[in-house]
Amino acid sequence: MPNTILIGAQWGDEGKGKIIDVLTDRADLVVRMQGGNNAGHTVLVGKKKYVLHLIPSGILRARKKCVIGNGVVIDPVHLVGEIEGLKKLGVDVKGNLFVSETAHIVFPYHRLLDEYREASKGKNKIGTTKRGIGPAYGDKAARTGIRMVDLMDPETFSALLKQRIKANNDILSPLGAKKLSFKKVLEEYLAAAKKLKPFVTDTVHMLHEASKNNANILFEGAQGTFLDIDHGTYPYVTSSATTSGGACTGSGVAPNKIDKVVGVMKAYTTRVGEGPMPTEDDFLGDHFHNMGREYGATTGRARRCGWLDAVLTRHATMVNGINELAITNLDGLDTLPVIKVCVGYRLGNKKIDRLPNAMGALEKCKPIYTEYPGWQTSTEKCRKWSDLPLNARRYLKEIAKLSGTRLKIASIGPARSQTIEL
Ligand code: GDP
Ligand code: IMO
Ligand code: MG
Numbered sequence: 001m002p003n004t005i006l007i008g009a010q011w012g013d014e015g016k017g018k019i020i021d022v023l024t025d026r027a028d029l030v031v032r033m034q035g036g037n038n039a040g041h042t043v044l045v046g047k048k049k050y051v052l053h054l055i056p057s058g059i060l061r062a063r064k065k066c067v068i069g070n071g072v073v074i075d076p077v078h079l080v081g082e083i084e085g086l087k088k089l090g091v092d093v094k095g096n097l098f099v100s101e102t103a104h105i106v107f108p109y110h111r112l113l114d115e116y117r118e119a120s121k122g123k124n125k126i127g128t129t130k131r132g133i134g135p136a137y138g139d140k141a142a143r144t145g146i147r148m149v150d151l152m153d154p155e156t157f158s159a160l161l162k163q164r165i166k167a168n169n170d171i172l173s174p175l176g177a178k179k180l181s182f183k184k185v186l187e188e189y190l191a192a193a194k195k196l197k198p199f200v201t202d203t204v205h206m207l208h209e210a211s212k213n214n215a216n217i218l219f220e221g222a223q224g225t226f227l228d229i230d231h232g233t234y235p236y237v238t239s240s241a242t243t244s245g246g247a248c249t250g251s252g253v254a255p256n257k258i259d260k261v262v263g264v265m266k267a268y269t270t271r272v273g274e275g276p277m278p279t280e281d282d283f284l285g286d287h288f289h290n291m292g293r294e295y296g297a298t299t300g301r302a303r304r305c306g307w308l309d310a311v312l313t314r315h316a317t318m319v320n321g322i323n324e325l326a327i328t329n330l331d332g333l334d335t336l337p338v339i340k341v342c343v344g345y346r347l348g349n350k351k352i353d354r355l356p357n358a359m360g361a362l363e364k365c366k367p368i369y370t371e372y373p374g375w376q377t378s379t380e381k382c383r384k385w386s387d388l389p390l391n392a393r394r395y396l397k398e399i400a401k402l403s404g405t406r407l408k409i410a411s412i413g414p415a416r417s418q419t420i421e422l
């Protein structure tokens with residue numbers, strides 16, 4: 001398999017975990033390059049369900065090497081919990097997991113700041129996962145972050161942490177937060193450090209060597225294009241580069257080593273958290289929630305649901321350079337008589353086919369829909385393209401065309417077998 005970046009083409013939760021798990025079969029290494037444990041990637045293997053937050057979904061395939069790259073922000077206590085949780089489910093990560101020395105660390109004060117900032121925004125809140133992601137990336141940019149390499153050296157770590165706890169207590173105490181105890185955080189983080197030491201390494205050189213030896217690298221994006229700090233619906237975004245460009249800076253693999261970009265999108269749209277979503281539709285939300293689906297894998301929040309927005313997916317193709325599309329959750333539309341797709345927006349008395357950058361304008365955009373006849377047949381048991389009902393095939397081809405790229409994979413259920421490759 002050529003070196004491939006896989007990213008979400010919408011607002012996250014597109015089914016990246018499932019598609020990564022399928023594609024890992026052909027890869028040697030899987031790399032996470034951004035985000036933190038705000039991500040929740042679900043993989044179904046047989047009857048077992050795994051939800052991965054920091055560890056690449058590729059870990060579920062035997063002998064595949066998985067890397068948490070420098071662009072990720074790591075909560076070490078959470079990471080230890082995730083490793084132990086996997087062990088309980090029968091997955092031993094030893095020898096297969098590598099964690100970047102230069103990845104930044106998430107601390108309890110980041111989570112507190114995340115909460116306080118959200119509360120202070122009132123109705124303008126972002127609806128974050130409260131995992132401290134924004135404040136951790138904020139410290140990285142402000143050059144006040146602490147990295148995994150620092151955590152591996154107790155003396156260095158202790159000195160840095162002392163200073164950071166004091167500075168953050170000075171900010172948080174006037175807001176009414178209980179003072180964080182330096183000693184308690186130090187103990188907790190050094191205990192995690194001890195458990196993580198065997199995994200922490202220079203992943204940039206490791207990936208470079210692997211690449212020289214023609215290893216196939218699969219990059220696992222977290223979140224989605226419209227949560228990107230630059231290209232997303234700012235400020236209703238996460239704090240990292242979720243688009244394909246982030247794969248290089250977040251891993252240290254150079255752009256000329258990348259062969260392909262795969263975009264994953266749902267056959268409709270979902271979003272968790274606040275911010276504009278032009279095609280949001282209560283009927284569709286009820287439809288999915290009544291089926292027991294579209295609840296967040298990290299926070300359990302009900303996802304907002306809407307029709308496919310081709311203005312968005314076309315933009316995603318442009319900024320990511322998507323060569324191939326994986327369209328998931330087609331089966332969610334199986335029972336509907338009519339399926340709508342947004343092909344443009346009406347803004348005041350103007351028709352537009354681009355995403356406006358001002359959030360006030362995006363909020364006012366009314367979708368212009370094209371309607372497609374449904375197939376009203378279950379697709380769950382389809383195993384090849386010709387098994388799919390004709391209207392389902394037409395719908396898939398049409399939304400790939402509207403998204404300006406090529407359909408490669410259709411997914412009709414969470415299981416590995418429920419995947420059709422063209
Ligand atoms: P990710 O964050 O992009 O990895 O996606 P999540 O795991 O948060 O959410 C996607 C959900 O859809 C998970 O529950 C997956 O098991 C599920 N899923 C993925 N593809 C399909 C599909 O084609 N059909 C159905 N029914 N579920 C799917
Ligand atoms: P995966 O990888 C969906 C959303 C939050 C919020 C915004 C900012 O599973 O697709 P943050 O905690 O990152 O500061 O929250 O981003 N968000 C996600 N939405 N899937 C995710 O990850 C998300 N990670 C963050 O809901 O709107
Ligand atoms: Mg998710």
